[in-house]
Each structure stands twice: as C-alpha cells, then as structure tokens.
Amino acid sequence: MKIFNYMETYDYEQLVFCQDEQSGLKAIIAIHDTTLGPALGGTRMWTYKTEEEAIEDALRLARGMTYKNAAAGLDLGGGKTVIIGDPKKDKNPEMFRAFGRYVQGLNGRYITAEDVGTTEEDMDLIYTETDYVTGTSGAKSSGNPSPVTAFGVYKGVKAAAKEAFGDDSLEGKTIAVQGVGNVAYNLCEHLHKEGAKLVVTDINKEAVQRAVEAFDAEAVDPDDIYDVDCDIYSPCALGAVINDDTIKRLKAKVIAGSANNQLQESRHGDILFEKGIVYAPDYVINSGGVINVADELHGYNQKRALNKVKTIYDTLLRVFEISKRDQIPSYIAADRMAEERIAAKKQSRSQFLLNEHHILSRR
Ligand SMILES: NC(=O)c1ccc[n+]([C@@H]2O[C@H](COP(=O)([O-])OP(=O)(O)OC[C@H]3O[C@@H](n4cnc5c(N)ncnc54)[C@H](O)[C@@H]3O)[C@@H](O)[C@H]2O)c1
Numbered sequence: 001m002k003i004f005n006y007m008e009t010y011d012y013e014q015l016v017f018c019q020d021e022q023s024g025l026k027a028i029i030a031i032h033d034t035t036l037g038p039a040l041g042g043t044r045m046w047t048y049k050t051e052e053e054a055i056e057d058a059l060r061l062a063r064g065m066t067y068k069n070a071a072a073g074l075d076l077g078g079g080k081t082v083i084i085g086d087p088k089k090d091k092n093p094e095m096f097r098a099f100g101r102y103v104q105g106l107n108g109r110y111i112t113a114e115d116v117g118t119t120e121e122d123m124d125l126i127y128t129e130t131d132y133v134t135g136t137s138g139a140k141s142s143g144n145p146s147p148v149t150a151f152g153v154y155k156g157v158k159a160a161a162k163e164a165f166g167d168d169s170l171e172g173k174t175i176a177v178q179g180v181g182n183v184a185y186n187l188c189e190h191l192h193k194e195g196a197k198l199v200v201t202d203i204n205k206e207a208v209q210r211a212v213e214a215f216d217a218e219a220v221d222p223d224d225i226y227d228v229d230c231d232i233y234s235p236c237a238l239g240a241v242i243n244d245d246t247i248k249r250l251k252a253k254v255i256a257g258s259a260n261n262q263l264q265e266s267r268h269g270d271i272l273f274e275k276g277i278v279y280a281p282d283y284v285i286n287s288g289g290v291i292n293v294a295d296e297l298h299g300y301n302q303k304r305a306l307n308k309v310k311t312i313y314d315t316l317l318r319v320f321e322i323s324k325r326d327q328i329p330s331y332i333a334a335d336r337m338a339e340e341r342i343a344a345k346k347q348s349r350s351q352f353l354l355n356e357h358h359i360l361s362r363r
C-alpha cells in the first residue's frame, strides 16, 4: 500500500503510529478531516493479520467518521484508532494508559471513545492520561451508547417506512432483524412496542432465545434471514451484507439497520436504487451513538442528546428527498449532504487546532 498516495486520494490529514514496548501497545490513530472540529471516533482493538490491514482499517473507519459526524450535524471531524491485538488476551492497563498519553499528545485534535473490542473500563484507563476521551464510567459520562444508537435506528426505520409506504407506522409490519446484540436487542424492544412482527437471527443461540421470549419473535437460521418474506430488513450485525448474492434474495422494500459498511461495494447501493428499495445509509441511521457521546463535550445532558438523536428521522427524510430530486442513490445523497457541510466550512477554516475559546479547553 502506498500510504501517501492513499492519503492524498481521500484527503487525509494525519496518521499516527504509537508504539510502547513495555505494555505491547501498537496503535494507529488516523485523522481524516478536522474542518468541522476535532476528530471524534472510537478505538477498535482487533487481531489484524498484517500491519497493512490495520492501517487500511484505521484510514477507512476514520473517513467514515468524518461523514457520520458531518451528516449528523455535529461540529466534529472524523478519526479512528485501531489497536493491534486480541481484546480477549492482549489487554493490560498500561497499554491503555500509554495510548492515552499519545492521545494527549495530539492536544485535542482527536477525541476517542469505545468501539469493537474496547470497553468503558478501557476508556477509564485512557482518562487517567488525557481529557480527550468520552464514554468513561464517570458520573459526567454518557454511558453505554448502544441503547441510544438503537433509539436512533428505530427513528430511522420509521423515516424509511414513511418513504416506502407513505406512513411511518410499523404496526403489523414484518421486520427481519439480523443480529440481536447490544443495539438490535434494544431496537427490537421499540419495534415490538409499536406492534411490528419480528423475525430474528443471530449466530449466538442464547441471544436469539432472549429475543424470541421477550418479543414473541420468530427465529430463523443466520443464512435464511435474506429469504424472509418481510417489509423491512434490518441488518444489525456485520458489514458487506448487501452484495450480489443477498440482493437477489431480499424481498423487503426497506433496508434500515445499525451495521456499519452495509454495502459490499458502492454499486450495490446503485442496484438498490434501481430496484426501488429504500435504503437508509448506514452512517446516517446509526449515528445515535456518536451523537450521544459528542454531547459529553458540552457537559452531558441526556434529554438534549436524545432530542438530537431524534433528528435522524428528518435527516433521513432529507436524504431521500435529495435522492429523488437528483435521481441518485440514497448513499450518494448522504455523502453529498456531508460533503456540502464540510465544503461550506472549509471556506473559512481547515484543520482543527485547539485554542482557549473552544469548548474542549473547558474539559
Ligand atoms: N454499539 C453502537 O452504539 C453502534 C454504533 C454504531 C454502529 N454500530 C454497529 O452496529 C452493529 C451491531 O453493534 P452491537 O454493538 O450491537 O454489536 P454486538 O456485538 O453486541 O452485536 C452484534 C450481534 O451480531 C451477531 N452476529 C455476528 N455475526 C453474525 C451473523 N453472521 N449472522 C447473524 N448474527 C451475527 C453477534 O453474535 C452479536 O449478537 C455493528 O455493525 C456495529 O459496528 C454499533
């Protein structure tokens, strides 16, 4: 991989390699764009097979956060960290403290949070070395983002239903939910309360059983979820689930779920558009978690955060409107919306540097 070429192609600002021999820390912080404000994005710990794979993941995820934060209307840029290692075996407290010192060294240009493989306890360790971390266990923290992400996804499912069926009621609608983990379990609760009929799957049998019992859901095998006769398909487990194989099988008129990077390739978003399937772009519908942690920067207020999460409904309606108006797939409409916000700001400022007037300087 030609790193500078890649960074130039997608206009990345900074890539930071962090190494600490004593704790075994090997981390990569990618900062994509700080035009709108400091880069906020989680820290992922994963068993990357090669260093190249880790660099690519950090870069791709950081860019994703630029779009997610911009589309959510946050004054934040995009960044992400990957730590190379097995979260079940390779963690130690010194590792996260060392990582915290690297974050502090960026002086507020990057703010971290939880992601796959990291926990609230890890954020607490990072917090011992830097203020530029959210999602700690402290009283001023916003706590576990999953229920809030689920609330945003629920609002997004309703917006997509309004677009597809002319009415946002989910009563009597059949919804196929793929994965019933932290986000989707909470999502199912909202959907069930509104009278939707749920069909669920997960590779974890206990998770399926829990959803079947709590929400009167029907269970199917993991691969059968794509063939379910349903109104709405809600992918809440993995990425790349919209691909050449599944697109032929899906019967839903709406695709709206929490998983990141749902389209295997962008051309799959084009096919959905051609088929008239309403697709809620992943980074718009799943932005509830980041909206919630971002509120901490202003002194966390749950009511304010949830009110902002509710706006995912209107943001998606705007995305669908642009898609129809310009005859472009919804994923392109969402990208345009995010890019326009950044471009407008770029006229007056580019990279973020902390100064004493910024809200972060009061942390
Ligand atoms: N947690 C958040 O706040 C948040 C925010 C934004 C996006 N997301 C995204 O939403 C998705 C779910 O996140 P989560 O926090 O609920 O994760 P989770 O790990 O709690 O849940 C994922 C579930 O998917 C199941 N699963 C894995 N492979 C599967 C397969 N092949 N078929 C069916 N089920 C499978 C897992 O067993 C697990 O129960 C992820 O893609 C995540 O990146 C989460």
Ligand SMILES: CC(C)C[C@H](N)C(=O)O
Pocket (backbone or CB within 6 Å): 040, 041, 042, 068, 113, 114, 115, 116, 145, 260, 286, 287, 289, 290, 293
């Ligand atoms: C900052 C985090 C809450 C981000 C979250 N992991 C996401 O993908 O949106």
